[in-house]
Amino acid sequence: MISKKVTVTICGITFINGKTSANGGAIESNGFLTVKDSKFVNNYADYGALRGSSGSLTVYNTVFERNYGDGGGAAIDSYQTATKVVNCTFLNNNAHEGGAIYNRFSDIQLIGSSFINNSATRGGGIYNNRGFLTIKNSKFYSNTASHLGGGVKSWGYCEIYDSDIRGNVGQYGGGAYISDFTMTIKNTIIDNNSAEEGGGAISDSYGTLIIEGSTISNNHAVLGGGLCGSTGDIFATDCILSNNTASDNGGGISAYLATIAGVQFTSNLQNVILANNTAPKGGGLYLATTAGNFDNVQLINNTANEGGAIYNIGNLNFNSFTLNYNHADVGGAIYNKGTMDITNSNLSFNSVAGRGVIYNEATLNVIKSEMNSNIAENGVIYNVARLNLTNSKFSSNKANGYGGVVYNLGSLNTVSSEFNSNQAKLGGVIYNVGKSTSVSNSMFNSNKAERAAVIYTTEDVSISDSRFENNRVTHSLGIIQVLKGNIDIQGSVFKSNTGSDEGGVIFNIDGTILINNSQFISNAALSYGGAIDNAGNLTIINSLFDKNQAYGAGAIDNGGNLKIIKCNFTNNKATKNGGAIDNNNILNAYGCIFENNVAGAEGGAIIARKDIDLTHSALFNNRASRGNAIFVNNQNSNLTGNWWGENSPDFNALISGNISDDFDWIVMDLKTTGKLMQYEAINVVISFNHITNANGTVSSLNSTELLPVFKVTLTGGNALYVCDGYLSKSITVPAKSPITFKANNQSFSFSTVKNPSKITNNKNVVKDYDGKITFKVRVIGKNGKAVGKNDVVVMKVAGKTYNVKTDKNGYASKTFSLTPGKYTITATYKGSTVKNTLTVKKVLKAKSATAKKSKKIKYTASLKSSKGKAIAGKKVTFKINGKTYSAKTNKKGVATVNFKNLKVGKYSVIVKYLNSQVKTTLKVKK
Numbered sequence: 036m037i038s039k040k041v042t043v044t045i046c047g048i049t050f051i052n053g054k055t056s057a058n059g060g061a062i063e064s065n066g067f068l069t070v071k072d073s074k075f076v077n078n079y080a081d082y083g084a085l086r087g088s089s090g091s092l093t094v095y096n097t098v099f100e101r102n103y104g105d106g107g108g109a110a111i112d113s114y115q116t117a118t119k120v121v122n123c124t125f126l127n128n129n130a131h132e133g134g135a136i137y138n139r140f141s142d143i144q145l146i147g148s149s150f151i152n153n154s155a156t157r158g159g160g161i162y163n164n165r166g167f168l169t170i171k172n173s174k175f176y177s178n179t180a181s182h183l184g185g186g187v188k189s190w191g192y193c194e195i196y197d198s199d200i201r202g203n204v205g206q207y208g209g210g211a212y213i214s215d216f217t218m219t220i221k222n223t224i225i226d227n228n229s230a231e232e233g234g235g236a237i238s239d240s241y242g243t244l245i246i247e248g249s250t251i252s253n254n255h256a257v258l259g260g261g262l263c264g265s266t267g268d269i270f271a272t273d274c275i276l277s278n279n280t281a282s283d284n285g286g287g288i289s290a291y292l293a294t295i296a297g298v299q300f301t302s303n304l305q306n307v308i309l310a311n312n313t314a315p316k317g318g319g320l321y322l323a324t325t326a327g328n329f330d331n332v333q334l335i336n337n338t339a340n341e342g343g344a345i346y347n348i349g350n351l352n353f354n355s356f357t358l359n360y361n362h363a364d365v366g367g368a369i370y371n372k373g374t375m376d377i378t379n380s381n382l383s384f385n386s387v388a389g390r391g392v393i394y395n396e397a398t399l400n401v402i403k404s405e406m407n408s409n410i411a412e413n414g415v416i417y418n419v420a421r422l423n424l425t426n427s428k429f430s431s432n433k434a435n436g437y438g439g440v441v442y443n444l445g446s447l448n449t450v451s452s453e454f455n456s457n458q459a460k461l462g463g464v465i466y467n468v469g470k471s472t473s474v475s476n477s478m479f480n481s482n483k484a485e486r487a488a489v490i491y492t493t494e495d496v497s498i499s500d501s502r503f504e505n506n507r508v509t510h511s512l513g514i515i516q517v518l519k520g521n522i523d524i525q526g527s528v529f530k531s532n533t534g535s536d537e538g539g540v541i542f543n544i545d546g547t548i549l550i551n552n553s554q555f556i557s558n559a560a561l562s563y564g565g566a567i568d569n570a571g572n573l574t575i576i577n578s579l580f581d582k583n584q585a586y587g588a589g590a591i592d593n594g595g596n597l598k599i600i601k602c603n604f605t606n607n608k609a610t611k612n613g614g615a616i617d618n619n620n621i622l623n624a625y626g627c628i629f630e631n632n633v634a635g636a637e638g639g640a641i642i643a644r645k646d647i648d649l650t651h652s653a654l655f656n657n658r659a660s661r662g663n664a665i666f667v668n669n670q671n672s673n674l675t676g677n678w679w680g681e682n683s684p685d686f687n688a689l690i691s692g693n694i695s696d697d698f699d700w701i702v703m704d705l706k707t708t709g710k711l712m713q714y715e716a717i718n719v720v721i722s723f724n725h726i727t728n729a730n731g732t733v734s735s736l737n738s739t740e741l742l743p744v745f746k747v748t749l750t751g752g753n754a755l756y757v758c759d760g761y762l763s764k765s766i767t768v769p770a771k772s773p774i775t776f777k778a779n780n781q782s783f784s785f786s787t788v789k790n791p792s793k794i795t796n797n798k799n800v801v802k803d804y805d806g807k808i809t810f811k812v813r814v815i816g817k818n819g820k821a822v823g824k825n826d827v828v829v830m831k832v833a834g835k836t837y838n839v840k841t842d843k844n845g846y847a848s849k850t851f852s853l854t855p856g857k858y859t860i861t862a863t864y865k866g867s868t869v870k871n872t873l874t875v876k877k878v879l880k881a882k883s884a885t886a887k888k889s890k891k892i893k894y895t896a897s898l899k900s901s902k903g904k905a906i907a908g909k910k911v912t913f914k915i916n917g918k919t920y921s922a923k924t925n926k927k928g929v930a931t932v933n934f935k936n937l938k939v940g941k942y943s944v945i946v947k948y949l950n951s952q953v954k955t956t957l958k959v960k961k
Contacts, residue, residue, distance in 0.1 A: 039089060041066035045073060050085075053078040058112060059086035060102065069093045075110060078102045082137060083112025091117040099123065104130035107162060108137025109153070118143040125160070128153045133162030134178060138191070142167040149174040156181050157212075158188030159203060165216075170195040180205040183238075184212030185228060193218040200225045200236075207231075207263070208238030209254060217243040225249065230256035233289065234263030235279060243268045251276045251287075259289030259321070260312060270303045276319075277310045284346060285321030286312030286337060303328050309344070310335040316370070317346030318361065323373075324349040331355040339363045341394070342370030343385065348397075349373045356380035356404075363387055366394035367411065374398045383407040390442070391417025392432075401427050406440070408432065414442025414466065415457075424449045434459035437491070438466030439482065447472040454489070456481045462491035463506065463514075472496045479514075483507040487516035487542075488532070499525040503540070506532045513538035513560075513568065517546035524549065529566070530556040537561075537592065538568030539583060547572040554578065560585040563617065564592030565607065574598045580615065584608040588617035589632060601626040601743055609634045612666065613642040614657060622647040626741045634659040637691065638666035646671045651741040654689070655680025655779040662691035675699050676726055676736060678745070680779035699726040701736060701760075703745075705776050705783040712817065713772075713790040714865030716765050721747055721776070724760035736760065747778045770866055792817050792865045794828070796846075801874040803900045804855045806949040808873055811848040812862045814841055821845030832860040832873065854951050876901040879911070881946040885958040891933040894957065896946045898928045905929075914945040915957065 036059075037043050043066065050061035050073070060078030062068070063086045070085065074097065078084035084102040085094070092113060099110035106112075109128035111120070118141055125135035125148070134153035136143070143166060150160035150173070159178035161168065168189060175186035175198070185203030187193065193213065200210040200223065209228030211218065218239075225236040235254030237244060244264065251261045251274065260279035262269060269290060276287040285291075287309040309319040309332070318337035322345065329351065334344035336359075343363035350373055357380065358368045367387030369375075374397060381404065385392045392409040393399065393416045405428045409415045413436040415429075416422065422445065429440045429452070439459035441447060446469065454464045454477070463484035465472060471494060478501065479489045488506040490496065492515075506514040513535045515522075522543075529540045539558035541548070548571065555566040555578070565583035567573070572595060580590040580602065589607035591597065593616060604615040604627065614632030616622065618641065629640035629652065639657030641647070646669050654664040654677060665674065667690065678701040679689055686694045706720045723745050727733045736742075739760035747755045747762075751769050755762060755776075768774060772787040796813040810830065816822040821844060828847035830837045839847040847862070855877040861870050881896035894913060898906035905928030913920045913932050920932040937959050944955045 037062070037064035037066040037068055039065045043067070044069040044071070046071040047073060049074040049076065050078060051076045053080075053084065055080045058082040058088070060084040060104075062086070063088070064090060064092060066090045069095075070097055071095045073097045075099045075102055080104055081106045083108045084110055086112040086114070087116035087118055087141075088114045089116060093119045094123055095121045097123045098126070099128055099135060100126040102128045104137070106130065106137075107132035108135070109133075110135045112137045113141040113143055113166070114139045116141045119146070120144070120148055121146045123148040125150045125153055127151075130155050132156060132164070133158045133188075134160060134180070136161045137164065138162065138166040138168055139164045140166050143169065145170045145173055147172045149176070150178055150186070151176045152178065154179045157183040159185045159205065161187045163187070163189040163191045163193050165191045167191065168193040170198055172196070173198045175200045175203055175210070177202040179203065180212075182206050183208055185209045185230070187211040189213050189216065189218050191216050195220045195223055197221070198223045201227050203228045205230050207240075208234040209256065210236040212238045212240075213242040213244055214240045215242050217245065219245040220249055221247045223249045225251045225254065227253040229254065230263070232256065233258035233265070233291075235260045235281070237262050239264040239267045239269060241267045244270065246271045246274050248273045250274070252278050254279045256281055257283045258291060259285040260287065260314060262288040263291065264289070265291045268303070271305070271307050273306045275308045275310070276312060277308070279312045281314035281321075284314050284316035286314035286317065286339065287319045289317070289321040290324045290349070291321070304332045305330045306332075308333045308335065309337060312337045313339065315340045317342045318363065319344040320346070322347045322349045322351055324351065329353045329356065333357040333359075334361060334368070336360040340365070342366040343387070344368045346370045347373045347375050352376045352378070353380060354378045358382040359384050361385045365390050367392040367409070369393045371395045371399050372397050376400045376402065377404050378402045380404040381407070382409060384409065386410045388412065390414060393417070395422055396420050399423070401425065403427060405430070406432060410435075412436050414438035416441045418442065418447060418469070419444040421445060422447050424452050426451045428453045428455070429457060429464075430455040432457045437461045439463045439484065441465045443467045443469040443472055445469045449474045449477050451476045453478045454480070454482060458483045460485050461487055463488040465490045465492070467492040467494055467496060469494055474501055475499045477501045479503045479506060481505045481507070482514075483509060483534075485510040486512040488514040488534070490515045491518075492516070492520055492522070493518040494520045495522070496520065497523040497525075498527055501527045503527070503529045504531055508533075508535040511536035511542070513540050513542035515541045517541065517543045517548060517571065519545045520547075522546050522548040524551070524553055526552045528554045528556070529558060530554070532558045535560050538564045539566050539585065541567045541569075543567070543569045543571040543573060543595065545571045548574070550575045550578055552577045555580045555583055555590065557582045559583065563587045564590075565609075566590045568592045569597055570595045572596045574600075575602055576600045578602045580604045580607060582606045585610070587611045588613045589634070590615045592617045592619075593622055594619045596621045597623070599624040599627055603628045603630070603743075604632055604640065605630045607632045611635055612637045614639045614659060616641045617644070618642065618647055619644050621645070622649070624649045625651050626743045627652040628743045629654040629664070630656055632657045637661045639663045640665060642666045642668075643672050644668045648673045650676040651736075651738065651743075653678040653680070653743055653745065653779075662689070664689040665691070667692040677701060678703075678723060681781040694729070696729045699728045699734075701725070702727050702733070703778055703781050707785060711768050711774060711785050711787045713768055713770050713787050714792070715768055715790060715817065717768050718763065718765050719755070719776070721755065721757050721762045722760060723757060745778055747776050750775045790817055790865050790867075791819070793867045794862050794864050794869045797862060797869040797871050799872045799874070801876070803876045804878050804949070804951055806852060807850050808853055808875055809848060809850045810860055810862075810871070810873060811846055812869065814845045814847060814864050826864070829863045830860060832858055852950065877951070878906060879946065879948045879951050879953055881944070881953045881955050883956040885960060888937070888939055888959050888961055891935055892937060892957070892959065893931060893933055894944065895929055895931045896953070897930070898924050898948060909948065912947045914947070915942050
């Protein structure tokens with residue numbers, strides 16, 4: 036026993052077989068004890084072969100072997116003692132708590148020491164009980180705990196630096212166990228540890244675990260092969276967790292929250308790599324935490340039955356994640372049962388044996404992220420709940436079955452995302468059998484499938500402001516197949532989609548589809564319906580079908596109920612019948628334009644196998660062997676009240692059916708008011724609001740608001756657009772006569788008269804340079820009198836054009852900033868053009884000079900009028916050697932400056948007055 040305040044140093048002594056039922060089997064110290072180069076072997080006590088109580092305890096280069104403690108710390112028991120252990124070895128020690136060291140309320144520093152094959156119920160190597168424990172450059176090998184912390188158990192503050200923790204075993208926390216307090220681990224290797232329950236490397240309960248720059252590998256547990264946390268916090272930064280395994284969940288990390296009121300567990304990872312970890316659930320991470328943030332984490336080649344990389348049932352945010360080459364039976368990369376935000380992340384080359392590289396059965400938000408080259412059986416993302424994809428990219432993903440990107444059984448919302456080169460057997464991008472799917476402002480490019488290259492749906496879908504380009508079907512059913520449900524398509528573009536047998540873009544079996552303000556361009560089908568094959572209910576409004584093609588029905592093959600309102604069908608082509616539309620059921624079309632459509636056999640625009648109702652539309656320049664516009668297989672179709680491209684159409688060529696005398700069609704009318712004089716305004720009235728018939732009877736057309744917009748071109752290429760069948764508009768009569776108004780094959784021509792307006796009072800102007808020169812003309816109108824205010828004269832000078840308005844007396848005046856020189860100026864008004872010259876004379880003169888080197892060299896320039904009169908009081912600048920000097924001209928018109936500190940040599944001098952300049956040289960001699 037060493038008493039208080041007593042200082043003792045022990046060196047080179049072996050303490051063996053000491054035994055006591057109290058404390059300190061070899062030594063108990065209440066003073067200041069230092070032990071060096073000694074051994075403690077086979078000692079026995081309740082607490083510690085070496086016990087320090089108060090005072091201080093310092094141990095160097097000492098071996099503790101086969102010591103035993105009934106209570107704690109078979110080798111060292113530190114109680115309220117400042118303890119330092121340096122370069123010591125602890126072998127085969129055993130105690131109830133702290134197989135080698137037991138720390139209570141002490142501050143212990145442990146440096147360069149080894150703990151090997153020690154054992155305890157809690158803390159096989161060390162038990163830190165509400166003390167401060169610092170471990171540096173130490174080793175914990177093959178220590179065991181039957182309960183908590185095979186290597187270290189800490190119920191206090193613990194810091195571990197640059198150490199090695201290997202092969203330790205515990206029920207919880209094979210390498211270490213932390214509770215309540217904070218454990219910080221930096222630059223440490225934690226390898227090949229195991230736990231019968233949780234935390235092969237480390238288990239955290241109610242504590243805060245901070246790990247930086249460390250490697251956690253080859254550890255095993257039931258829960259959390261690497262780390263296991265519950266009701267506490269984990270912060271990991273710049274760490275690697277690899278080859279860890281769990282027999283239940285969390286091969287790398289299991290962050291599990293026990294059901295305790297008011298307690299929250301958070302997990303936070305930054306710059307962490309989890310690779311080659313394995314568990315039945317969550318090969319890399321198992322997350323049941325209520326909060327957490329993850330930044331720049333890499334999960335690579337992890338495996339599981341569910342959630343190859345991550346299994347989540349918490350509420351978590353993932354930022355800058357990389358998930359590559361992970362695999363599972365379900366959820367190859369992620370299995371989500373909680374709320375999960377994935378931002379700025381990349382998921383590539385993951386695979387799944389069954390459903391979903393991501394399997395979502397709760398709420399998943401994917402934001403500004405990418406998924407590339409992932410493979411699934413059905414659905415790279417398999418969604419059964421709520422899925423939101425925003426500002427993300429999905430490329431080269433593949434499902435062997437259904438849903439190249441998403442298999443949707445729940446609610447899917449896609450915003451501002453891109454889908455490129457994805458593929459599946461059915462539904463190259465989306466297979467939708469869920470509640471609803473919404474797609475907005477997204478791009479679908481070069482996706483493919485045997486059927487439905489982009490979307491297969493049996494439920495409601497809305498598509499807005501999106502583009503579908505270069506998608507390809509290898510068998511049939513278009514890029515969008517609608518089995519049933521309500522489909523709403525707004526403001527979208529479908530271009531250059533190919534490969535489908537029927538329905539180049541949409542194949543509708545029994546759905547109800549509304550298409551508005553959309554475009555179908557250059558799509559193709561091998562058989563029928565270059566753009567759409569419809570067997571359900573289809574309404575199309577304000578849309579364009581251009582350059583689509585198929586064997587039959589260049590744009591639409593209709594076997595259902597089809598209504599078309601104010602759509603344009605242009606340049607569509609069918610090898611056989613129906614250049615634009617092949618109708619086999621119900622077709623109602625109003626206010627449409629059919630132009631330049633072609634069929635190889637029948638119906639250049641439409642083949643009507645059943646009755647159709649087509650009114651208030653325009654059909655022109657379509658071609659077919661029979662029925663350039665329409666081929667009718669029946670006698671009950673309504674084709675009245677349409678525009679056929681001219682007032683006297685050849686219906687024998689346009690329609691393959693009999694036309695009765697009372698069959699009516701729209702005629703164009705054009706009226707002008709007054710004389711058509713060049714360059715003058717004239718009011719034109721153009722109408723398409725009357726109908727006529729073979730008897731010549733003309734009457735008004737009802738419901739003109741249904742009419743399409745008619746384009747009328749004028750001589751010179753300008754165009755007028757006629758809405759609701761009527762236009763009254765003021766136009767300017769062009770110079771060329773006659774003026775022609777043309778709508779399709781119908782034209783009206785009118786002769787024009789020459790405009791007598793002219794420009795007068797135009798004179799050449801000569802002036803000495805002062806920065807300004809003015810040109811003025813007067814305009815005489817068509818009535819022989821000066822025009823009034825605000826008529827426009829176009830003046831051109833020095834390569835620039837100016838629109839100059841006249842004043843109330845008809846004068847147009849413009850002041851120009853021209854440097855000295857001679858210029859040609861033109862002035863034009865309603866076909867009348869005059870040409871004059873503007874001459875600006877030089878007033879600035881300066882000469883090159885030679886001077887001897889001195890501190891100041893005088894230099895001059897002069898301003899004189901073209902008649903030699905001095906121009907006084909004006910500023911002249913001189914730029915030399917990067918410096919600018921200035922002076923005002925005197926009464927003789929001379930400006931003088933002194934250049935300072937010029938070396939011998941030749942200098943360029945730029946002399947400037949306003950915008951006029953003269954370049955000279957100054958030679959400075961010795």
